[in-house]
Amino acid sequence: MATFDVIVVGAGVVGLSTAIAAQERGLSVRVLDREGPAAGASAGNAGAFAFTDILPLASPGILRQAPKWLLDPLGPLTVPPAYALRIAPWMFRFWRACSPDRVAHSTAAQTALMDLSKAELEPFLARTGTQAMLRKAGNLQVYEGEAELNASLPGWKAREAHGIAFRHLTAAEMADIQPGLSPRFTHGTFTPGWYSIADPKLYTLALAEYFVAAGGAIDIAEASGLRPVDGGVEVLTADGGIRRAGRAVLAAGAFSHRLARTIGETIPLETERGYNTTLPPDAFDLRTQVTFGGHGFVVSRLSTGIRVGGAVELGGLDLPPNFRRSEAMLTKAERFLPGLKTTGGVQWMGFRPSLPDSLPVIGRARTTARVIHAFGHGHLGLTQSAGTARLVADLLTDRDPAIDLAPFSSQRF
Ligand SMILES: Cc1cc2nc3c(=O)[nH]c(=O)nc-3n(C[C@H](O)[C@H](O)[C@H](O)COP(=O)(O)OP(=O)(O)OC[C@H]3O[C@@H](n4cnc5c(N)ncnc54)[C@H](O)[C@@H]3O)c2cc1C
Numbered sequence: 001m002a003t004f005d006v007i008v009v010g011a012g013v014v015g016l017s018t019a020i021a022a023q024e025r026g027l028s029v030r031v032l033d034r035e036g037p038a039a040g041a042s043a044g045n046a047g048a049f050a051f052t053d054i055l056p057l058a059s060p061g062i063l064r065q066a067p068k069w070l071l072d073p074l075g076p077l078t079v080p081p082a083y084a085l086r087i088a089p090w091m092f093r094f095w096r097a098c099s100p101d102r103v104a105h106s107t108a109a110q111t112a113l114m115d116l117s118k119a120e121l122e123p124f125l126a127r128t129g130t131q132a133m134l135r136k137a138g139n140l141q142v143y144e145g146e147a148e149l150n151a152s153l154p155g156w157k158a159r160e161a162h163g164i165a166f167r168h169l170t171a172a173e174m175a176d177i178q179p180g181l182s183p184r185f186t187h188g189t190f191t192p193g194w195y196s197i198a199d200p201k202l203y204t205l206a207l208a209e210y211f212v213a214a215g216g217a218i219d220i221a222e223a224s225g226l227r228p229v230d231g232g233v234e235v236l237t238a239d240g241g242i243r244r245a246g247r248a249v250l251a252a253g254a255f256s257h258r259l260a261r262t263i264g265e266t267i268p269l270e271t272e273r274g275y276n277t278t279l280p281p282d283a284f285d286l287r288t289q290v291t292f293g294g295h296g297f298v299v300s301r302l303s304t305g306i307r308v309g310g311a312v313e314l315g316g317l318d319l320p321p322n323f324r325r326s327e328a329m330l331t332k333a334e335r336f337l338p339g340l341k342t343t344g345g346v347q348w349m350g351f352r353p354s355l356p357d358s359l360p361v362i363g364r365a366r367t368t369a370r371v372i373h374a375f376g377h378g379h380l381g382l383t384q385s386a387g388t389a390r391l392v393a394d395l396l397t398d399r400d401p402a403i404d405l406a407p408f409s410s411q412r413f
Helices: 013-024 060-070 081-096 100-127 146-161 171-177 200-213 253-261 324-336 385-396
Strands: 003-009 029-033 139-143 167-170 187-191 195-197 217-220 223-229 232-237 242-250 270-279 289-292 297-302 305-313 346-354 361-364 371-375
Touching (some): 003 232, 013 029, 013 100, 013 200, 013 242, 013 371, 013 385, 060 146, 100 385, 139 171, 146 187, 167 171, 171 187, 200 217, 223 242, 223 253, 242 253, 242 385, 253 371, 270 324, 297 324, 305 324, 305 346, 324 346
Parallel strands (some): 003 029, 139 289, 242 371
Antiparallel strands (some): 139 187, 167 187, 223 232, 270 305, 270 346, 289 297, 297 305, 361 371
């Protein structure tokens, strides 16, 4: 039986970044994925390094918005009736995470992880030869009227307290940054510290290529369980195989809780399903990412096209996608960016791996120090990938982690 220092389960951006960071510490690493690199959420996301997004989704603001959003079956937030009972315990925990003290706690933890991720990102891109994919065009959040801007001000004040740079803009100032917005957007906020990647799928594939060129191996097999054994851990696969390593990293995105269960851990991981449409590159002259916060979606320029997407559907892992949600966002985008060419698009749905308090799980498993968790990054997995990789490499090499991991423990629930 082949033995490695580390097996990473999941070849998304989190798993591959982690595999590379472990490899850089001199460990022999194998990655296992049931489909191969970039098969999950890491392929189709909006490509943003949203370092300024330190406020948890679980917050009083979302509780105010949610009832209105839930009334629209194709709106920014939906719960399909077929999944409503299943998601109820997670929603209860989400609601509890919205109390002011819990929000303050999550914001502090998220800020620490963001600061680390930002500091780690550019050196990581340089080492992996992917720095040419980085863009620094910022993000423009737009508002329909002064009341919407005013409602957002407490959030900006909280970001300011954590040192995040932004500036509020008039319609004329917005037009300098992004011409062609509908006049219904009268105010905006620009955050220059929001970066993006040329294309998240190409980036994840480039990481896989780098990992293999540096001596790593990627196996295509479905993990069905983890089993601690003397001196190591076994990863069992659905085809009856067994792979053994000193330690395993669980980075299977929204599916990670199923594998955590096999080592006796119950973790309230759910998925916030998201949708998008990627239009041809000439669909619009987009100069920065534009966030339509009141409508729950963003428009992003990738090297491969203009991506219109977002929304949250609390529909679990098994229901079929409802691409009318992609269409609904595209219809709105056409109104918000007059002149947007909406033909020739490709639709996609992906599973954001989400914990109720909007923080990921990073750290040793409760039941065995042989398994390290690295999943549950929700809306921010690309953003936090380099920071997570650094933290997991610290744990794998028995160094003190770069930040306090208590807020990210799987035992916090
Ligand atoms: C619409 C949308 C927009 C988003 N925009 C952004 C953004 O702009 N910026 C940002 O930072 N984040 C964004 N996100 C979130 C981000 O995409 C995720 O947080 C991130 O991709 C999670 O990465 P991951 O590696 O943990 O999971 P994934 O990319 O899902 O990878 C998990 C991998 O595990 C594999 N796997 C699962 N189960 C098994 C098993 N049993 N055996 C073997 N392999 C298994 C899968 O095949 C998959 O390849 C967005 C998400 C969505 C849906």
